[in-house]
Amino acid sequence: MFILTTFFRTLRQKYSHLMAPYSTRVLNCDSSAITFHSTSDHPDITCQETLNALKTASHHLVDHLECVAFPTETVYGLGAVASSNAAAAHIFSTKGRPPDNPLIIHISSFTMLNSILPENYTWPRAYEILVKHFWPGALTLLFPRNPEVIPAIITADQPTVAIRMPSHPVARALIAIANVPLAAPSANTSGKPSPTRAEHVVRDLDGKINVILDGGACGVGLESTVVDGLHEDGNIRVLRPGGVTVEDMEKILQEEMADFDHIPRVLVHRRDYLDELVEQTPTTPGMKYRHYSPSVPVTLLLTKTSPPADNLAISATSFFASLINAKTLKIGVLAPADSLLWGFMPLVDGLEWCRYQLGPSTQPSAAAHRLFDGLLTLEARGVDLMLIEEVGEEREGLAVMNRVRKAAGDIRWISFE
Numbered sequence: 001m002f003i004l005t006t007f008f009r010t011l012r013q014k015y016s017h018l019m020a021p022y023s024t025r026v027l028n029c030d031s032s033a034i035t036f037h038s039t040s041d042h043p044d045i046t047c048q049e050t051l052n053a054l055k056t057a058s059h060h061l062v063d064h065l066e067c068v069a070f071p072t073e074t075v076y077g078l079g080a081v082a083s084s085n086a087a088a089a090h091i092f093s094t095k096g097r098p099p100d101n102p103l104i105i106h107i108s109s110f111t112m113l114n115s116i117l118p119e120n121y122t123w124p125r126a127y128e129i130l131v132k133h134f135w136p137g138a139l140t141l142l143f144p145r146n147p148e149v150i151p152a153i154i155t156a157d158q159p160t161v162a163i164r165m166p167s168h169p170v171a172r173a174l175i176a177i178a179n180v181p182l183a184a185p186s187a188n189t190s191g192k193p194s195p196t197r198a199e200h201v202v203r204d205l206d207g208k209i210n211v212i213l214d215g216g217a218c219g220v221g222l223e224s225t226v227v228d229g230l231h232e233d234g235n236i237r238v239l240r241p242g243g244v245t246v247e248d249m250e251k252i253l254q255e256e257m258a259d260f261d262h263i264p265r266v267l268v269h270r271r272d273y274l275d276e277l278v279e280q281t282p283t284t285p286g287m288k289y290r291h292y293s294p295s296v297p298v299t300l301l302l303t304k305t306s307p308p309a310d311n312l313a314i315s316a317t318s319f320f321a322s323l324i325n326a327k328t329l330k331i332g333v334l335a336p337a338d339s340l341l342w343g344f345m346p347l348v349d350g351l352e353w354c355r356y357q358l359g360p361s362t363q364p365s366a367a368a369h370r371l372f373d374g375l376l377t378l379e380a381r382g383v384d385l386m387l388i389e390e391v392g393e394e395r396e397g398l399a400v401m402n403r404v405r406k407a408a409g410d411i412r413w414i415s416f417e
Contacts, residue, residue, distance in 0.1 A: 297409050
């Protein structure tokens, strides 16, 4: 770890000229003008403005080794050439990201994937099935790292590398035109909520990067699901829940492997198993450090989960009364559209409620799509405190609660009785 940190510091000093302030440009890209055909690794692009924007971004990535922000189906990414130490160092310095927090590599084709994997690598059967159904898409897989292609700075000197193929046309087209794999964490200052719109990136990174590709709002709204299927037992370990649900992976594996002697189980870290080593020396982002936190305090309100034996739930009426007594002036609330919380928020002179609905409680995908936008929207409105009500941890709700628990500095159990 010391060697990696020293190496990163040396790179940062050597390439400090690349970190000068930029005049950030936002270039529009029309996703509907980009088409990938199954017989080709390269897209057809029918809009000249979009093609020019992608070529400009590629020029900054490849020729200048700069970072470029671009949309994916999950969140906006901050991309740089994955095979370059200098480019990767630029990602870490731009975000203020700890050097022991690995990056995910994004590819545009299986040809590109094979070019970065170890020679003659044999895939696990479960990986073949997951890729068949969820690539391109919001699924990241761990593979053995090929040290001849992928530098140690990308993986925090770990022996595995996280790789995915995004389904967003702009992301995939950018990678194809650049013709290099891109390392790309979320396009934000480290620790803050991930951006799901180009304006979120502008607000955070304006002047720190040269180009932002604006492809509209991200469809999923949360980062990819990260899977480790490299263990001898053949089971799938979900290191970070995300856009591909545990339920969907279980269903596909059971259907496709019904005739096999062993059907892999899908195990979620911290729900089904614990691994302290992987938390201290993570193989993938989102495991070691606090993430997704806006610049104001966040309190998680548990309205479905029973409190532990040494704790008691307080009534919603008492909880909101305590906020009034604390003279909090502007409070942001994120909760499902059909939440009972909305009926307990008192109208008091000098107290402003800023409401942000996360969609119906029966649609966790809506909460996933809206969570980060809600955090960033309420932050921009200048609230003093944010309250987030829990959602059920089924399907996308598992990923939502993974992010909310990391963002919250306080937890309260609330009763509606």
